[in-house]
Amino acid sequence: MILVTGGAGFIGSNFILDWFRHSDEPVLNLDALTYAGNLENLASLEGNTSHVFVHGNIGDTDLLTRLLSSHRPRAVLHFAAESHVDRSIHGPDEFIQTNIVGTFRLLEAVRAYHGQLPENEKNDFRFLHVSTDEVYGSLEKDEPPFAETRRYEPNSPYSASKAASDHLVRAYHHTYGLPVLTTNCSNNYGPYHFPEKLIPLVIHNALAGKPLPIYGDGQQIRDWLYVGDHCAAIRRVLEAGSPGETYNVGGWNEMSNLDVVRTLCSLLDEFQPRGDARSHAEQIVFVADRPGHDRRYAIDARKLERELGWRPAETFASGIRKTVRWYLDHPDWVARVTSGAYREWTAKQYRA
Ligand code: NAD
Numbered sequence: 054m055i056l057v058t059g060g061a062g063f064i065g066s067n068f069i070l071d072w073f074r075h076s077d078e079p080v081l082n083l084d085a086l087t088y089a090g091n092l093e094n095l096a097s098l099e100g101n102t103s104h105v106f107v108h109g110n111i112g113d114t115d116l117l118t119r120l121l122s123s124h125r126p127r128a129v130l131h132f133a134a135e136s137h138v139d140r141s142i143h144g145p146d147e148f149i150q151t152n153i154v155g156t157f158r159l160l161e162a163v164r165a166y167h168g169q170l171p172e173n174e175k176n177d178f179r180f181l182h183v184s185t186d187e188v189y190g191s192l193e194k195d196e197p198p199f200a201e202t203r204r205y206e207p208n209s210p211y212s213a214s215k216a217a218s219d220h221l222v223r224a225y226h227h228t229y230g231l232p233v234l235t236t237n238c239s240n241n242y243g244p245y246h247f248p249e250k251l252i253p254l255v256i257h258n259a260l261a262g263k264p265l266p267i268y269g270d271g272q273q274i275r276d277w278l279y280v281g282d283h284c285a286a287i288r289r290v291l292e293a294g295s296p297g298e299t300y301n302v303g304g305w306n307e308m309s310n311l312d313v314v315r316t317l318c319s320l321l322d323e324f325q326p327r328g329d330a331r332s333h334a335e336q337i338v339f340v341a342d343r344p345g346h347d348r349r350y351a352i353d354a355r356k357l358e359r360e361l362g363w364r365p366a367e368t369f370a371s372g373i374r375k376t377v378r379w380y381l382d383h384p385d386w387v388a389r390v391t392s393g394a395y396r397e398w399t400a401k402q403y404r405a
């Protein structure tokens with residue numbers, strides 16, 4: 054079996070759903086169910102005994118030790134993190150605790166577990182660390198995209214905490230021989246995305262008749278990747294990546310925030326026109342910029358393609374169309390997340 058941390062979050066839950074579409078290997082899902090953890094994302098797995106959920110924190114060494122020795126996973130896939138840049142600006146503490154201290158405690162528990170495995174299982178074991186392109190900092194307009202050799206220059210408390218965790222993971226390979234893999238991925242979008250992030254927030258606000266807030270001039274660039282492509286990349290790196298290596302994952306799709314929001318508005322105009330027949334784009338408002346806002350991210354994903362044969366299956370046009378459709382088809386999911394009702398469901402369903 055594999056152990057997934059943070060499997061109730063946006064990417065972790067997409068990963069687990071995708072995993073069971075390709076495999077029947079059991080998944081042990083350890084998640085602290087912070088505000089971003091939502092077990093409703095995994096409701097379709099109810100009754101599937103191959104998915105075992107444990108409500109717990111990656112910083113809880115006793116729990117980790119018990120889980121590792123009783124379930125004996127062949128791999129740990131580490132998604133759990135505080136992930137929202139704006140929250141990290143308002144309150145960095147949780148980011149330090151989970152992303153740095155939590156990853157350290159997880160690595161320590163995994164190191165002890167790995168150390169006592171029989172030789173063949175030891176060699177086959179993998180610790181896959183899911184990280185971000187934000188560790189590289191901000192690109193100028195004419196600079197080439199981030200390759201794996203780019204130096205780390207994180208600019209927000211979020212990216213600094215992820216950079217620290219990447220360094221710890223690297224050190225556990227070099228010092229203790231832990232067979233680690235690290236992926237640094239660009240901005241994801243798709244189903245089950247918590248509506249505090251740009252794309253789900255804009256869809257939700259547009260439909261609710263609310264303003265669509267664009268930070269600063271809206272010319273910041275992100276390299277958007279459909280979440281299903283990220284999940285496929287992680288599966289591929291787990292399967293064939295070389296221990297100690299890092300792999301950049303991206304969609305070859307740089308877009309300004311303003312263009313992303315305009316695209317969302319025109320899709321909504323097509324699928325669900327406003328009552329007054331005017332465009333949702335009229336709801337766009339420019340608001341104060343994010344402090345320290347990185348101007349541009351872009352990923353050079355050629356290593357992953359060359360060495361492991363991965364390429365994104367979705368273009369932005371196909372992925373964003375699917376995504377907008379998904380939100381329109383799942384108004385209950387959105388309503389329950391925005392009202393906080395998903396927490397009651399979790400408590401009832403899982404006594405979490
Ligand atoms: P998310 O915020 O949606 O989910 C995080 C999950 O981790 C939640 O289920 C939460 O309950 C859980 N969690 C938080 N603290 C925990 C702790 N101490 N112990 C156990 N569980 C805990 O995040 P996401 O967008 O799904 O991101 C997942 C990973 O991918 C993160 O490591 C993030 O840095 C990385 N990443 C995200 C993106 C993106 O665009 N969202 C891009 C690249 C990399």
Ligand code: TYD
Pocket residue numbers: 137138139240249250251252254266267268269271273274275310343
């Ligand atoms: P976000 O989804 O928070 O991801 P990240 O900060 O990790 O890239 O934001 C994506 C981009 O959209 C980023 O440049 C900030 C911008 N943004 C807005 O302009 N308005 C918003 O309301 C939000 C949430 C983000």
